[in-house]
Amino acid sequence: MVDAFGWQAVFFINVPVAGIVIILGPRWVPESVSDSIPDKVDLISVPLASLGVGIAILAITQGDKWGWSSLNLILSFAIALLLVTAFVIRSNRHKAPLFDLDLFKLKTFSVGMIGTVFFMVAFFSWLISLPTFIQSVWGWSVLKTGFAIAPAPLLTAFVSPPAGRLAERIGNGPILTIGGLLGATGLSLHLIFTNSEPDYVMGIFIPGILIGFAAGFGFAQLIGAAMRDVPRDQFGMAGAGRTTIFQLALALGVALAFTIIGRPSSPQAALDGLQTTWILGIGCYLAQTLLFAFFGGSDKTLKT
Incomplete structure (x- = not known):
């Protein structure tokens, strides 16, 4: 596949695997419920965490291409740091944090x-x-x-x-x-x-x-x-x-x-x-x- 379509083709293996998980997962994996966790989860932390981590990974993987002292890289790391910091602060204060820092x-x-x-x-x-x-x-x-x-x-x-x-x-x-x-x-x-x-x-x-x-x-x-x-x-x-x-x-x-x-x-x-x-x-x-x-x-x- 790599010879025929390039290195990106290796990721195609994820498609059938993900499909099998989506179909069989709900049937074989039991649902877990906890009475100790409130129903209202901190939804605002979802974009804070996902964007913060995603931008950090983008900056790390593109550092060699952009240049490690480039403005794009510095801004990306700064934005990622701000988002992750906001996520940490919110997680410490929310009753049902997306991730319990404890x-x-x-x-x-x-x-x-x-x-x-x-x-x-x-x-x-x-x-x-x-x-x-x-x-x-x-x-x-x-x-x-x-x-x-x-x-x-x-x-x-x-x-x-x-x-x-x-x-x-x-x-x-x-x-x-x-x-x-x-x-x-x-x-x-x-x-x-x-x-x-x-x-x-x-x-x-x-x-x-x-x-x-x-x-x-x-x-x-x-x-x-x-x-x-x-x-x-x-x-x-x-x-x-x-x-x-x-x-x-x-x-x-x-x-x-x-x-x-x-x-x-x-x-x-x-x-x-x-x-x-x-x-x-x-x-x-x-x-x-x-x-x-x-x-x-x-x-x-x-x-x-």
């Missing part, structure tokens, strides 16, 4: 959100930058590049279920600590073995296997870590907040990767940019490791 008083929720940012920036900066490098420097086709990096996401799908079962026994914190170490190791191997001369086994495959394990230990476990102590009647609200942070961190990882790599004038310049991206990713994975090693326990509330 959720951040839950240690597990706050740690899960911070860990999500570290993980998403590390993983998606890698996922975006590596295929670009393989195609532009190694000269591989889109199809060949896709097959080259496929083992990592495929491994993620196989690793996630047993990682979840293991987390039920030992907790999310140790799994995410190990995942961070695996991710940092994988990117370190990239730094050592990936260069302008193609070397699939040591330059792509083995580092990708470690990063695939890191992702398998990351995606689902970050959800579990963040949602573990959330009250049942706030699951929907907390899940929406987690998804928002997820999307912001994803956009940030992509934007940082493209900004660092830029438009290289030579293969060596492309490699230099890619290595800088990997160093950033290593830092994020290590931050994830330390975060869950020291703060991934079961205490429910933050001390105030």
